[in-house]
Amino acid sequence: MRRFDGxxxxxxxxxxxxxxxxxxxxxxxxxxxxxxxxxxxxxxxxSTELGGLGLALTADVREEAAVARAVADAVGHFGGVDVAVNxxxxxxxxxxxxxxxxxxxxxxxxxxxGVFLSTKHQARQMLRQGRGGVIVNIxxxxxxxxxxxxxxxxxxxxxxxxxxxxxxxxxxxxxxxxVGVGPGLTETPATAALLQTSGALAAYLDNIAxxxxxxxxxxxxxxxxxxxxEAAYISGETVYIDGGxxxxxYPTLRQRRxxxxxxxxxxxxxx
Numbered sequence: 001m002r003r004f005d006g007x008x009x010x011x012x013x014x015x016x017x018x019x020x021x022x023x024x025x026x027x028x029x030x031x032x033x034x035x036x037x038x039x040x041x042x043x044x045x046x047s048t049e050l051g052g053l054g055l056a057l058t059a060d061v062r063e064e065a066a067v068a069r070a071v072a073d074a075v076g077h078f079g080g081v082d083v084a085v086n087x088x089x090x091x092x093x094x095x096x097x098x099x100x101x102x103x104x105x106x107x108x109x110x111x112x113x114g115v116f117l118s119t120k121h122q123a124r125q126m127l128r129q130g131r132g133g134v135i136v137n138i139x140x141x142x143x144x145x146x147x148x149x150x151x152x153x154x155x156x157x158x159x160x161x162x163x164x165x166x167x168x169x170x171x172x173x174x175x176x177x178x179v180g181v182g183p184g185l186t187e188t189p190a191t192a193a194l195l196q197t198s199g200a201l202a203a204y205l206d207n208i209a210x211x212x213x214x215x216x217x218x219x220x221x222x223x224x225x226x227x228x229x230e231a232a233y234i235s236g237e238t239v240y241i242d243g244g245x246x247x248x249x250y251p252t253l254r255q256r257r258x259x260x261x262x263x264x265x266x267x268x269x270x271x
Contacts, residue, residue, distance in 0.1 A: 005030035008078040010071065012061055012118050013088030016041030017188035020140060021216035022085050025224045027053045031083065034074035036061075037090075047226025061088045061114030064121075070123045080129050083166060083227045084122035086115045087138045090192070093149045095253070097266040104152045111156035112163070119167055134227045137164050139182040141242045148253035158183075161238045168236035179226045179237040179267040186214040186244025194256065203255035209244025 009026045015037030023033050027050045035050075037043035040058040047054035055077050059070040074081055076266035078229045092108040094105045115137050126133035142150060143157040161180055168178040185191065185204050195213070205211055222241050225231055239245060254261045262268065 002028075002030035003224065003230070004083065006105075007082040008032045008034070008074065008080055009083040009085065009106045009227075010034040010074050010081050010087045010122065011087060012036045012059070012114070013041050013086070013138075015046055017087070017190055018186065018216050018219050020087070021220035022087060022223050023047075023054075024049065025217070025220035026083065026085075026227070029224060031033055032078045034078065034081075036070045036074075036088075036094035057180060061086075061118055062109040064117050067114075067117045068121045075125060077211075081122060081125050081133065082131075083136070084118065084135050085136045085138070085223055085227070086118045086122075088114050088118075089138060089190075090149070091153045094152075094266045095117075095266075096151050097264055099151065107152035108156050109154065112159040112209060115160050116163060119163070119178065121173070123167070123171055126171075126176050127174055133177075135167070135176065135178045136227055137178070137180045137238075138222050138223075139164070139180045139238050141182050141184045141240055141246050142250075143182055143238065144262065145246055145250045147250045149256075162257075163238045164238060169264050172235055177232070179231070179234055179236070180238030181219065181223055181226065182238050182240040182242070183219050184208065184240070184245040186216060186219060188216060196254065197258050197260070199258045200251070200256045201253035204245075207245060207248040207251060208242070209247060212243065213241060214241060 012022050014023045014035035016251040027033050032053050034055045035047040036041045036057045043056040047056035053060040059071045061065040140157040142154045143161045162178040194199040
């Protein structure tokens with residue numbers, strides 16, 4: 001048997017990047033998968049690859065009603081939810097003195113509140129079913145590793161790690177495991193522009209012991225393991241997969257932006 005034969009999974013942010021790779025991996029191992037994304041076309045494209053194992057759902061994780069509806073639609077179509085993976089994420093780069101409240105809230109609403117709302121309604125469904133389940137929240141190495149210009153993102157991902165621990169404590173008695181995955185630099189559509197910035201890739205690779213970014217399939221493999229019975233004794237933990245990035249230092253803002261970096265807009269009198 002494949003590890004997820006007969007089970008239903010729901011993946012937020014499943015239309016691209018890490019989320020799409022997770023969808024494909026879980027389906028390859030037998031799961032029926034509800035692909036949830038705010039981009040309906042991307043959700044449909046990934047779901048179509050799965051044939052009868054896929055269901056495309058459109059939802060913005062910032063909106064509780066939309067999240068609750070997505071869970072309900074997955075249950076209506078497949079009969080339940082056994083595994084949930086919260087991969088929807090968003091990043092905005094700005095130094096603290098330049099960052100607007102709108103930018104801060106934008107990241108927090110997706111990366112932290114979105115994980116909270118998704119976990120809340122996924123866990124409610126698992127409690128109704130009474131047969132346990134697994135929720136995997138995608139964090140980041142930036143939960144532990146500070147990065148200039150990424151105050152909101154780092155704070156949100158650190159929040160995901162602690163939220164995962166608390167949810168795991170609350171749900172353990174009901175047979176529901178909650179775990180986190182913390183990827184390092186990974187090749188996705190979201191990081192494509194960064195990796196094309198002059199000097200940025202070299203700066204990262206100098207600090208990654210493995211000497212390369214992660215591939216989305218590698219992140220999906222870890223998610224699949226943690227969601228499987230093989231990881232039955234793992235709960236509340238965030239497992240990092242970063243090629244050794246946390247063992248070294250994180251590239252500076254100047255290194256990441258290259259020649260385009262002119263310093264804080266506030267200090268230059270432009271904010």
